[in-house]
Amino acid sequence: MGAMSESVSVRCPACRREHVYEASSYPCVCGVPVAPALDEHGAVTAVAHRAWDEDWVVVRCEACGRRTQWPYPELGCGCGTVLRIPVAGPSAAASPRAAAPARRRVFQPVAIRTARDAVTAAALYLRWLGYRDIRRADQRPPSGIGLAARGLLVQVDPTVRPATLRDVECLWLTAMTESTSCVYFSLAGFSPDARTRADVLGIPLFVLDLTGTPQAVNSHADDLDADGA
Incomplete structure (x- = not known):
């Protein structure tokens, strides 16, 4: 998983509209930003219903090797469809598990819009x-x-x-x-x-x-x- 965000071109399966999606990065407890690796050849799917276990993806920090769960990449289309962006590699959806660091760093928040x-x-x-x-x-x-x-x-x-x-x-x-x-x-x-x-x-x-x-x-x-x- 790279620390830098990447972008891919995706097409909404409902209205066929094209979008460019950039993966959001989140701070690892070691302080380095991490983002899921996107699969540009994978199939974009529409989110029909919410399941907690499917809303998270495991991301590995290249700096410290820690594997942590972060929100699965999603994008809202103008037609009202919520698109789930495919990720590359062995990442798997899972409920989040906390790994308590020996010494806590400054909390890194995520902006609230929804x-x-x-x-x-x-x-x-x-x-x-x-x-x-x-x-x-x-x-x-x-x-x-x-x-x-x-x-x-x-x-x-x-x-x-x-x-x-x-x-x-x-x-x-x-x-x-x-x-x-x-x-x-x-x-x-x-x-x-x-x-x-x-x-x-x-x-x-x-x-x-x-x-x-x-x-x-x-x-x-x-x-x-x-x-x-």
């Missing part, structure tokens, strides 16, 4: 903290998107409304039944009573800004950011 970006930003941050086996949660939360890691239940709310008291309590109750800790990421922040209850229940709250950087809302989030997994 709800999927918000989930990606939260997953990258959790990986940076040192959590392993990040995946879709078994139970879907009442709002937002649920993730899970080893010993942790996560809720990511990419909507434009602040998370409510009920949202926070539902996350806590679900985590209690699974005997795990929990953390909440919200794009629009939290209502005052939700923040108060989270403080009492010991739930770290983070607001995701549009750069993809989680901002700690309470002291529990400050502690998690400082100490990691």
Whole structure:
């Protein structure tokens, strides 16, 4: 896998429109940007439905050799079709697995433009903290998107409304039944009573800004950011 982004010409299978796609690069924990190698001879496919395991691809950093999961290359066509760009080499879709570095580097965010970006930003941050086996949660939360890691239940709310008291309590109750800790990421922040209850229940709250950087809302989030997994 190269550290430099590359571009390929792709054709939408629905409307036959031609596009030039450039692979996005992401920062490895060693600090070097990596990007998936694109297969210019492979077949572009339309995304008919979402499956968490199919949304990720393994990318190897040439600098340190670490293999990490990153979002599978996709492109939105003007006709409304979402195109999945083929990748070259032995890369395989897989649920993300965190590799906790011995010493954490500065977190490198990914800009948020879509709800999927918000989930990606939260997953990258959790990986940076040192959590392993990040995946879709078994139970879907009442709002937002649920993730899970080893010993942790996560809720990511990419909507434009602040998370409510009920949202926070539902996350806590679900985590209690699974005997795990929990953390909440919200794009629009939290209502005052939700923040108060989270403080009492010991739930770290983070607001995701549009750069993809989680901002700690309470002291529990400050502690998690400082100490990691």
